[in-house]
Amino acid sequence: MSSDDEVDVEGLRANVRHNTQDAACHLRLIDALRNEGDLGEVRIARECFASLGAMPATSWIEWLGDESRLIGVVGNGTLFEN
Amino acid sequence: MKIKFEMIFTDLDYVRQLFERAICDQVLSFELWKLYIELEISLVCDGNEDEKWNLCRKVFERASIYIGNHYVHGPSFWKLYSDFESSRNNERFADISKRMIFAAVPIEGRIQTGRELNIKNSDVEYMESLVASLSSIEKNLEPKPKLWKQYAGFVLENSKGKKSCKVFPYMLVVHTILLRGAISCENSVELWNLLLQHSKFQIMDTDILSQVLSIVQKRCPKSSVLWTMLLLGAETDCGNDAIKLIVQIPAIVEKAVVELPICQPDLWLGFLSQSCQVFHRFLNVYGMDVSVINQLFEQYHRVSFLIQHKFPKWFAGQLQITELWTDALWRLNCLSSDPSMAIRLWDDIVGRFPGNIQVVSKVLSFYYSGAAGSSALDLGRQLLKKQLHNNEGNRVVTKELSAFWLDLESRFGDEESLGKCLSHLYIIETKSLIAEYRMEAGKRIRDKGAAETLSKKRMKFDVQEVQEKSDPEISMEDEISNNLVISNSSTGDELSNNPANSNNNMGSDDELNARSVFVVNLSYRSTKSDISAHFSSCGAVDSVRLVCTKKGISKGCATVLFKEPAAVSVVYEKLQGKVLDGRSLEIRPALKLDELKQDEKKPERQLPDHSVYVGKIPVGQAATILEGGGEFAVALRKCGVIKSVHVLGNKISAVVEFQDSMSVNQALGLNQKLIRCGDEEFSIVVKPSKGSKMEAVLREEKEANEQAEIEVKEMIRKPNIAMKPRILRGKKSTVDSPVDVTMKSNDYFKNLFLKKS
Numbered sequence: 001m002s003s004d005d006e007v008d009v010e011g012l013r014a015n016v017r018h019n020t021q022d023a024a025c026h027l028r029l030i031d032a033l034r035n036e037g038d039l040g041e042v043r044i045a046r047e048c049f050a051s052l053g054a055m056p057a058t059s060w061i062e063w064l065g066d067e068s069r070l071i072g073v074v075g076n077g078t079l080f081e082n
Numbered sequence: 083m084k085i086k087f088e089m090i091f092t093d094l095d096y097v098r099q100l101f102e103r104a105i106c107d108q109v110l111s112f113e114l115w116k117l118y119i120e121l122e123i124s125l126v127c128d129g130n131e132d133e134k135w136n137l138c139r140k141v142f143e144r145a146s147i148y149i150g151n152h153y154v155h156g157p158s159f160w161k162l163y164s165d166f167e168s169s170r171n172n173e174r175f176a177d178i179s180k181r182m183i184f185a186a187v188p189i190e191g192r193i194q195t196g197r198e199l200n201i202k203n204s205d206v207e208y209m210e211s212l213v214a215s216l217s218s219i220e221k222n223l224e225p226k227p228k229l230w231k232q233y234a235g236f237v238l239e240n241s242k243g244k245k246s247c248k249v250f251p252y253m254l255v256v257h258t259i260l261l262r263g264a265i266s267c268e269n270s271v272e273l274w275n276l277l278l279q280h281s282k283f284q285i286m287d288t289d290i291l292s293q294v295l296s297i298v299q300k301r302c303p304k305s306s307v308l309w310t311m312l313l314l315g316a317e318t319d320c321g322n323d324a325i326k327l328i329v330q331i332p333a334i335v336e337k338a339v340v341e342l343p344i345c346q347p348d349l350w351l352g353f354l355s356q357s358c359q360v361f362h363r364f365l366n367v368y369g370m371d372v373s374v375i376n377q378l379f380e381q382y383h384r385v386s387f388l389i390q391h392k393f394p395k396w397f398a399g400q401l402q403i404t405e406l407w408t409d410a411l412w413r414l415n416c417l418s419s420d421p422s423m424a425i426r427l428w429d430d431i432v433g434r435f436p437g438n439i440q441v442v443s444k445v446l447s448f449y450y451s452g453a454a455g456s457s458a459l460d461l462g463r464q465l466l467k468k469q470l471h472n473n474e475g476n477r478v479v480t481k482e483l484s485a486f487w488l489d490l491e492s493r494f495g496d497e498e499s500l501g502k503c504l505s506h507l508y509i510i511e512t513k514s515l516i517a518e519y520r521m522e523a524g525k526r527i528r529d530k531g532a533a534e535t536l537s538k539k540r541m542k543f544d545v546q547e548v549q550e551k552s553d554p555e556i557s558m559e560d561e562i563s564n565n566l567v568i569s570n571s572s573t574g575d576e577l578s579n580n581p582a583n584s585n586n587n588m589g590s591d592d593e594l595n596a597r598s599v600f601v602v603n604l605s606y607r608s609t610k611s612d613i614s615a616h617f618s619s620c621g622a623v624d625s626v627r628l629v630c631t632k633k634g635i636s637k638g639c640a641t642v643l644f645k646e647p648a649a650v651s652v653v654y655e656k657l658q659g660k661v662l663d664g665r666s667l668e669i670r671p672a673l674k675l676d677e678l679k680q681d682e683k684k685p686e687r688q689l690p691d692h693s694v695y696v697g698k699i700p701v702g703q704a705a706t707i708l709e710g711g712g713e714f715a716v717a718l719r720k721c722g723v724i725k726s727v728h729v730l731g732n733k734i735s736a737v738v739e740f741q742d743s744m745s746v747n748q749a750l751g752l753n754q755k756l757i758r759c760g761d762e763e764f765s766i767v768v769k770p771s772k773g774s775k776m777e778a779v780l781r782e783e784k785e786a787n788e789q790a791e792i793e794v795k796e797m798i799r800k801p802n803i804a805m806k807p808r809i810l811r812g813k814k815s816t817v818d819s820p821v822d823v824t825m826k827s828n829d830y831f832k833n834l835f836l837k838k839s
Binding site for chain 1: 093094096097100101103104107108111113114117118120121124
C-alpha cells in the first residue's frame with residue numbers, strides 16, 4: 001500500500017516541479033501528503049504553494065486548522081456553534 | 083529534501099504568523115477571521131478578567147474593518163462579536179449591538195451615529211436576533227431588486243404594532259437593508275428611490291437623509307426622486323435666506339437636466355410645479371422687496387428655460403409657468419409707484435412666451451385694469467392687434483383673442499374704442515362671429531345702461547356691412563331686431579306675459595315664440611304627425627319642425643308651434659315628462675325662431691321609407707336597374723316592384739326604392755350574394771339606406787343588443803372579481819426559492835414572537 005502511494009507522491013512532486021503555476025497540482029500534492037500524515041512535508045508543500053500567492057481560502061483554513069490542532073487548540077470552527 | 087525535526091514542533095508565534103499571512107492573502111474570508119478569533123479565544127485560559135480578552139478584541143476589531151461592511155457576512159460577524167461580548171462586558175455588548183445595526187452599512191461615520199443613538203438593551207436584543215435571522219435570508223439574495231424590496235418590506239411589516247420606542251430601530255434596519263440592496267444592485271433606480279423615500283418619510287433624521295442624498299447623488303444620479311428631494315431639501319437648507327435658495331434651485335434643476343432621461347413629462351411637470359411652489363412661497367414672504375422679485379424672475383426663467391430646452395413639446399402647453407410670472411408682476415405693480423417698470427416687465431414676458439394666449443390675456447387684463455395708467459390701454463390695443471395679426475389663420479386663437487378684446491373694451495373702454503374694436507374685428511372675422519360678438523357686446527352694454535348708443539352704433543356698422551356685402555335679402559333693421567329679440571328671449575319669462583304684442587304684429591319673432599315650445603328627448607321614430615297628434619291634446623297645432631341631420635335623420639328634438647299662445651302654458655302642465663314612443667319628453671321654451679322661420683320655407687324632405695342602398699354595382703350596370711337590362715336589375719326586380727332608382731355620384735352604388743317593405747326585406751337578403759354578370763361574378767352589397775325607417779329600426783335594435791351585451795358582461799365580471807385573489811394566492815406559492823426563504827423566516831418570526839410573549 002505504502003509503495004504505491006509513495007510513487008504517487010513522487011509523481012505529484014514532479015508534476016508540481018514542472019507546473020509550478022498549476023494550483024491543482026499543488027492541491028493534489030498537499031492532499032496526498034496530508035493523507036500520509038507527514039506534517040513536515042505538508043508544511044513545506046504548503047509554504048511552496050502559499051509563496052505563489054494563489055492559495056485559496058479553503059486551503060488556508062485547512063492549514064491553519066491543522067497547525068492550531070498541533071498547538072492544542074480545537075481549530076475546527078466549532079467554538080461558536082453554541 | 084531533508085526535513086528538519088525541529089520544524090514539526092509548532093509554536094504559537096509561528097501559527098500567528100501564518101494567520102497574518104493568510105489574512106494578508108484572503109482578507110475578506112469570514113471563515114479565516116473566524117478561525118483566527120477562535121484561536122485567540124482558545125488561548126485565553128480561564129478567568130473573567132476583562133484585560134485577558136483584549137487580544138481577542140483586537141482581532142475582532144481588525145476583522146470588523148474588513149468583514150463588518152460585508153453585505154453577506156457583516157451581520158454574522160457582528161452577531162459573533164456581540165455574542166462574545168454578551169458574557170463578558172455589558173457596556174461593550176450594548177455598544178457592539180448598536181454598531182451592529184449600522185456598521186454593516188458602508189457609510190463613513192455610520193458607526194459614530196450608531197453610538198450616539200440611545201437604544202435600550204432589550205431592543206438591542208431583539209434587533210440582534212432579527213438581524214441574525216435576516217442575514218440567513220440575505221445570503222440567498224442575489225442582486226435582484228425585487229427580492230431586496232420584499233425583504234425590506236418584510237422587516238417593515240414586522241415593525242407594525244410595536245411601541246413607538248421600538249419602531250425606530252426597525253426603521254434603521256430597513257434603511258440598512260435598502261442601502262445594501264441598492265449597493266448590490268447598482269442599476270436599480272427603484273431601490274435607491276425607496277431608500278430615499280424611506281429616509282425622508284420614515285426615519286425623518288436630517289443627518290441620515292443628507293448622507294443618503296449624497297450617496298445617491300454619487301451612485302445613482304438617474305433617480306428622479308433624488309432631484310425632487312434635493313429641490314425640497316434646498317428649501318429647508320437655506321432657511322430664511324431667500325436669495326441663496328432661489329439661486330440654488332436652478333442649479334439643482336440644471337444638474338437634474340443633465341442626469342435625467344428626457345422622456346418623463348410627468349417628472350418635469352413635477353419639477354416645474356415644485357420650483358414654482360418654492361418661488362411662490364418666497365414671493366409671499368419676500369414679495370415686498372423689488373430686488374428679490376427681480377432676481378426671482380431671472381432664476382425662474384432659467385428653470386423654465388432649462389426644462390423647456392429639455393422637453394420642448396410638453397412645455398409649450400403649460401400654463402403653470404405663466405401663473406407665477408403674472409402673480410409676481412401683479413405684486414410688483416402694486417408695490418412700485420412707477421408703472422413703466424411693470425409695463426416693461428410685462429413686455430418682456432410676452433416676448434418670452436410668444437404665442438401663449440394665457441400670457442397675453444393676463445398681460446392685457448393688467449393693461450386694462452387701470453393700474454398701469456391710461457397709456458396702458460393703448461398699449462394693450464396695440465398688443466392685441468399685433469397678436470391678432472400674428473395668429474391670422476388660426477381660428478381658435480383669433481376667436482379667443484377677439485372675444486377677449488371685446489370683453490375688455492366693453493368693460494373698460496369707451497364707446498368709441500368699442501366701435502373701433504368691432505370694425506377691426508370685422509375686417510378679420512366672418513359675419514357669423516361678428517354677430518355673436520355683437521350679441522355679447524349688446525348684453526354687456528345693456529348691463530351698463532347704454533343700449534341705445536350701442537344699437538345706433540350697430541346700425542351704423544350694419545349699414546356699412548350691408549353696403550359692403552350688397553346683400554339685399556336681409557334688411558339691417560330686421561337683423562337688429564332679430565338680435566334684440568334673441569338677446570331678450572334669454573330671460574324667457576316675459577314672453578308669455580306679452581300677448582298684446584302678438585296681436586298687432588302677427589308673425590313676428592316675439593309672437594311665434596309665445597306660441598311655441600321646444601321638445602327634446604324624442605324617439606328617433608316619432609314623425610311629425612306623431613308629435614302633432616300628441617300635442618293636439620293641449621290645443622290646435624299649427625306646425626311641427628323636427629330637427630334633423632343633413633341626411634334627414636331625426637335628432638330627437640322638435641319645435642311645436644301652436645295656433646294659440648294659451649296652449650303653451652297648458653303643454654307645460656299637461657305634457658311635461660309624458661311618454662311618447664317610449665321616451666319621456668322634456669319641454670323647454672322655444673328659442674331658435676329664426677331657424678324655424680327659415681325652415682318653414684323649405685319643403686320637408688321625405689324619408690325614403692322602402693329603399694335600400696345597393697353597392698359594388700359593376701360599372702355601367704347602375705343606370706340599367708330601372709329598365710331591367712342587366713343581371714343586377716334582374717336580381718333586384720325579383721324582390722319586388724322598383725319605384726325609383728337614384729344612382730349615387732360614384733356610379734357603382736345606388737339607392738333603390740321599392741313599393742313595399744316586403745320587397746325591402748327580400749332585397750336585404752341578397753347582401754353578400756354572388757351575382758353572375760357576363761363572365762365574372764360580383765358580390766352585391768345591400769344595406770338599409772341611410773335615413774330610411776328600416777335603418778332607424780335596425781339601429782335601435784343594435785343599440786338594444788349592445789346594452790344587453792354590456793349588462794351580460796357586468797354580470798360575468800362580478801364573479802371574476804371574487805376569483806382574483808384566489809388566483810393570486812395560487813401564483814404566489816409557485817414562486818421559487820428566495821421567496822420561500824422569506825416565508826420560512828416569516829414562520830421563524832412568528833415563533834420568535836410567541837417565545838417573547
